[in-house]
Amino acid sequence: MPELPEVEVVRQGLEKILKHQPTLEKVELKRPDLRDPIPAKKIRTLVGEKIISIERRAKYLLLWTPKGAMLSHLGMTGTWRVAQLGQEKDHDHIYLHFSGNLRLAYRDPRRFGIFDFVSDPAAHPRLIHLGPEPFAPELTGEGLWESLRGKKTSIKVAVMDQKILVGVGNIYASEALFAAGIKPTLAAEKVSRSRVELFLKEVRRILKDSIAKGGSSISDFAQASGESGYFQNTFLVYDRDQDPCKICGRKIRSEILGGRNTFWCSHCQK
DNA sequence: CTCCTATCCTGCGAGC
DNA sequence: TGCTCGCAGGATAGGA
Numbered sequence: 001m002p003e004l005p006e007v008e009v010v011r012q013g014l015e016k017i018l019k020h021q022p023t024l025e026k027v028e029l030k031r032p033d034l035r036d037p038i039p040a041k042k043i044r045t046l047v048g049e050k051i052i053s054i055e056r057r058a059k060y061l062l063l064w065t066p067k068g069a070m071l072s073h074l075g076m077t078g079t080w081r082v083a084q085l086g087q088e089k090d091h092d093h094i095y096l097h098f099s100g101n102l103r104l105a106y107r108d109p110r111r112f113g114i115f116d117f118v119s120d121p122a123a124h125p126r127l128i129h130l131g132p133e134p135f136a137p138e139l140t141g142e143g144l145w146e147s148l149r150g151k152k153t154s155i156k157v158a159v160m161d162q163k164i165l166v167g168v169g170n171i172y173a174s175e176a177l178f179a180a181g182i183k184p185t186l187a188a189e190k191v192s193r194s195r196v197e198l199f200l201k202e203v204r205r206i207l208k209d210s211i212a213k214g215g216s217s218i219s220d221f222a223q224a225s226g227e228s229g230y231f232q233n234t235f236l237v238y239d240r241d242q243d244p245c246k247i248c249g250r251k252i253r254s255e256i257l258g259g260r261n262t263f264w265c266s267h268c269q270k
Numbered sequence: 271c272t273c274c275t276a277t278c279c280t281g282c283g284a285g286c
Numbered sequence: 287t288g289c290t291c292g293c294a295g296g297a298t299a300g301g302a
Contacts, residue, residue, distance in 0.1 A: 002295060002296090003295060003296090006295075035278070035279090035296090035297080035298095059295095059296080059297095073296080073297090074295090074296090075279095075295090075296060075297085076279090076280095076294070076295055076296060077279090077280080077281085077294090077295085091280080108279095109279075109280050109281065110278085110279045110280050110281085110294090110296095111278080111279055111280080112278070112279070112296060112297080113296095114297090126297095150272090151272085151273095152272075152273075153272080153273065153274090157273090157274095160296095162296090162297080169295055169296070170294090170295060170296085171295060172295095216295075218294080218295065258273095258274075258275095259274085259275070259276085260294095260295095260296090261293085261294090
């Protein structure tokens with residue numbers, strides 16, 4: 001669900017809400033697990049600590065204290081919000097109580113999310129194999145192209161592979177490949193270096209633009225403030241099967257790649 | 271190794 | 287209106 005822009009928008013929202021560095025006073029778990037068991041004991045070692053920063057890595061959030069961090073992944077339907085007493089909802093699984101009578105709620109109907117404890121991100125099994133951040137200055141089109149070498153899988157599946165490039169999920173993969181004029185079904189190894197360079201440029205532009213627009217709000221995504229994003233209004237191909245291409249007017253088509261619905265224009269993308 | 275499929279879970283919209 | 291079906295922004299285990 002939330003891809004890099006949505007997670008970044010949530011990060012910015014949480015950063016604002018937690019700017020005054022409140023102390024974590026209580027961790028209330030409504031159930032013992034999401035996708036995985038929640039290590040309640042380890043997380044509660046952070047009680048009494050201040051939240052000093054909110055970091056995003058790939059689609060993960062890290063709420064840092066001096067003694068370690070809480071790691072949050074939103075899965076498909078996860079949201080964080082301020083929920084004072086009386087503002088509980090169905091599928092609220094975690095309440096973080098802070099000083100100053102502040103309470104954050106994590107809500108996640110499908111429970112594909114993750115909530116874990118991290119001391120050393122470089123050693124955490126969920127983080128250790130992640131590929132480069134799209135905005136990392138050291139990431140070049142050539143570097144990305146090299147990591148696609150020998151990949152028989154489709155370029156669409158490859159750019160969604162978090163070992164190759166993080167943060168790009170099903171929406172932004174389709175949108176960025178459209179912007180770069182690359183047909184998603186093409187084998188990754190067959191995409192030329194210059195076209196991979198263009199893809200990187202376009203995916204950066206699109207991710208940045210989406211962050212500026214508050215991300216894409218489909219069904220229940222909202223930023224921590226509760227506001228919706230509006231990047232979904234600018235989709236050129238995603239979820240537009242059979243609709244006319246906004247550039248050439250021909251029908252957008254779709255196919256399942258790697259188990260995920262993929263959208264493209266066979267005239268604009270080769 | 272790489273690649274592909276099935277799977278976790280709930281809610282919602284389309285179609286009848 | 288109410289039911290059933292298929293699908294949804296992700297990531298991983300396990301099999302080929």
